[in-house]
Amino acid sequence: MKNRLPTRYASGMASTDIAVESAPARAAGTRRDRALGARLKRFAREAWPPLTVLVLLIVLWEVLVNVFSVSAEIVPGPRLVASATWADRANLRPAMVTTTEEAVIGILVATVVAVILAIAVDWSKSVRRSVYPLMVTSQTLPIIVLAPLVVIWFGFGMAPKIGLVALFTFFPICVGTVQGLASSDHDSMALLRTMGASRRQLLTRIRIPSALPQFFTGLKVAVTYAYVSAIFAEYVGGTQGLGVYMQVSKNNFRTELVFGAIIATTLLTLALFLVVAGLERAALPWRRPVRGQDGW
Amino acid sequence: MSAAAPAVTAGARLEVRGLHKTYDSGGELVTALAGVDVVAEPGEFVAVIGPSGSGKSTLFHILAGLEDPDSGEVCFDGEALQRRLGACAFMPQRDGLLPWKRTIDNVTIGLELAGVGRSEAREQARPLIERFGLGGFERAWPWQLSGGMRHRAAFLRTVLLGRRVMLLDEPFGALDGITRADLQQWLLEVWSEVRTTVVLITHDVTEAVFLADRVYVLSPRPGRVAAELAIDLPRPRSLETLETPAFAQHETRLREALRAAVT
Numbered sequence: 001m002k003n004r005l006p007t008r009y010a011s012g013m014a015s016t017d018i019a020v021e022s023a024p025a026r027a028a029g030t031r032r033d034r035a036l037g038a039r040l041k042r043f044a045r046e047a048w049p050p051l052t053v054l055v056l057l058i059v060l061w062e063v064l065v066n067v068f069s070v071s072a073e074i075v076p077g078p079r080l081v082a083s084a085t086w087a088d089r090a091n092l093r094p095a096m097v098t099t100t101e102e103a104v105i106g107i108l109v110a111t112v113v114a115v116i117l118a119i120a121v122d123w124s125k126s127v128r129r130s131v132y133p134l135m136v137t138s139q140t141l142p143i144i145v146l147a148p149l150v151v152i153w154f155g156f157g158m159a160p161k162i163g164l165v166a167l168f169t170f171f172p173i174c175v176g177t178v179q180g181l182a183s184s185d186h187d188s189m190a191l192l193r194t195m196g197a198s199r200r201q202l203l204t205r206i207r208i209p210s211a212l213p214q215f216f217t218g219l220k221v222a223v224t225y226a227y228v229s230a231i232f233a234e235y236v237g238g239t240q241g242l243g244v245y246m247q248v249s250k251n252n253f254r255t256e257l258v259f260g261a262i263i264a265t266t267l268l269t270l271a272l273f274l275v276v277a278g279l280e281r282a283a284l285p286w287r288r289p290v291r292g293q294d295g296w
Numbered sequence: 297m298s299a300a301a302p303a304v305t306a307g308a309r310l311e312v313r314g315l316h317k318t319y320d321s322g323g324e325l326v327t328a329l330a331g332v333d334v335v336a337e338p339g340e341f342v343a344v345i346g347p348s349g350s351g352k353s354t355l356f357h358i359l360a361g362l363e364d365p366d367s368g369e370v371c372f373d374g375e376a377l378q379r380r381l382g383a384c385a386f387m388p389q390r391d392g393l394l395p396w397k398r399t400i401d402n403v404t405i406g407l408e409l410a411g412v413g414r415s416e417a418r419e420q421a422r423p424l425i426e427r428f429g430l431g432g433f434e435r436a437w438p439w440q441l442s443g444g445m446r447h448r449a450a451f452l453r454t455v456l457l458g459r460r461v462m463l464l465d466e467p468f469g470a471l472d473g474i475t476r477a478d479l480q481q482w483l484l485e486v487w488s489e490v491r492t493t494v495v496l497i498t499h500d501v502t503e504a505v506f507l508a509d510r511v512y513v514l515s516p517r518p519g520r521v522a523a524e525l526a527i528d529l530p531r532p533r534s535l536e537t538l539e540t541p542a543f544a545q546h547e548t549r550l551r552e553a554l555r556a557a558v559t
Binding site: 190191193197284 | 360361362381382384386388390392394396397398405408437439457
């Protein structure tokens with residue numbers, strides 16, 4: 001069969017567009033290394049300005065606290081915060097672990113429920129018409145006021161915290177996924193239908209892959225709420241965790257430890273965000289890198 | 297045929313009888329097709345040409361099974377098709393490659409949907425990948441391919457469906473002139489081996505004359521077959537064919553028929 005195709009043609013093609021593109025596509029391995037190097041370089045370049053500002057702000061904070069002799073009970077200086085928090089790390093660490101467990105499990109529960117519901121909304125017109133509007137309007141409910149109820153229902157253990165985190169983080173994930181599913185390309189769907197694809201195949205082959213970018217956008221928004229909502233749940237009724245740690249520190253007039261816990265929360269949220277961003281990168285290898293940024 | 301041959305038996309005889317289709321376009325009824333009859337003999341290359349509004353796309357959507365006609369039928373080898381979805385291999389205007397699939401998985405998607413195992417599907421595709429000028433790009437994402445390569449991948453996907461009729465919907469419309477001429481000639485060469493029945497939609501007179509055995513000219517609203525021209529240029533055709541007086545004559549005839557259909 002191969003021989004029957006005129007070689008003039010095959011070679012003619014090779015000399016036109018293959019030659020143009022073969023260099024980047026064939027050298028996939030080195031390309032990846034180069035892309036990683038470029039990414040690190042870009043990160044260093046982009047991280048510089050905010051880090052500089054951050055350091056300046058910390059220095060300013062220390063200077064102001066000293067110049068105006070602010071009481072450490074009101075605003076402790078950054079050096080005091082750092083040293084006191086470090087000294088109390090034996091208490092802070094388990095609090096961080098507890099809150100992280102609540103936040104992560106809560107996010108996982110929210111993700112599973114949100115994705116299942118989003119697919120149901122996408123799949124069934126009647127679910128879309130009946131459940132989706134209620135779901136959207138339910139977001140006008142101040143979830144914060146539900147916290148005491150959640151404690152009444154689920155007690156003081158882990159469950160109410162997980163529940164509250166899930167309530168807070170569910171919505172952005174679900175809405176993102178619903179919109180992502182709906183953004184599926186009509187022509188691609190039509191094409192697969194002409195191949196005889198079933199509805200289920202359209203869902204798994206087109207709609208779900210199409211929804212991934214917006215699902216991750218929703219998830220990234222959601223993870224920024226995760227720690228805050230877990231801490232809030234601990235305020236309302238908890239025996240351990242960062243929320244409890246902050247309250248106890250406050251009651252003991254250890255303001256520097258409250259500050260330390262706040263900074264720990266920020267760092268943990270950032271870490272969770274980066275984990276999700278990494279998952280996104282791994283799940284969407286097909287996305288075209290932004291031109292001029294990764295050296296492409 | 298050797299192992300490299302695509303899994304295609306001979307082309308089917310496609311017959312379209314008395315297709316009618318009316319749309320409700322914002323309260324106004326638009327007749328897209330008013331009794332269209334088209335026949336493509338087994339292994340024949342038929343082009344359908346017409347100005348915009350002549351119902352070319354509607355005709356194709358009906359053939360592909362995406363829409364239902366108000367009346368009329370589509371027959372394969374004389375028998376009316378009960379289920380048109382999945383009967384013909386359809387190649388859309390845009391290449392339709394899925395951005396999240398690598399070339400090898402994009403071209404084998406029809407087999408994947410039919411439940412063929414991944415390794416077996418790849419086995420079927422592998423020998424053709426080279427012939428379609430995609431060698432070395434099996435694992436590339438669609439955005440890494442040039443316009444011409446994307447079209448060849450889309451055409452390979454269409455061929456690998458292994459259907460007896462191929463529907464090509466202005467497949468080269470979005471390409472630049474040189475790539476286009478290259479691909480047209482290449483298409484003829486591949487088709488001369490596959491020999492399925494082909495129906496091509498185009499609005500390009502030169503393309504219709506160069507590729508087809510027969511050309512149907514559709515008139516605009518309501519869409520009807522206004523003329524039918526046989527293109528008896530010898531095959532194989534090459535870029536030199538474009539220079540011959542016979543080619544120019546056919547072009548002129550088709551252009552006149554098209555003009556007559558519009559007015």
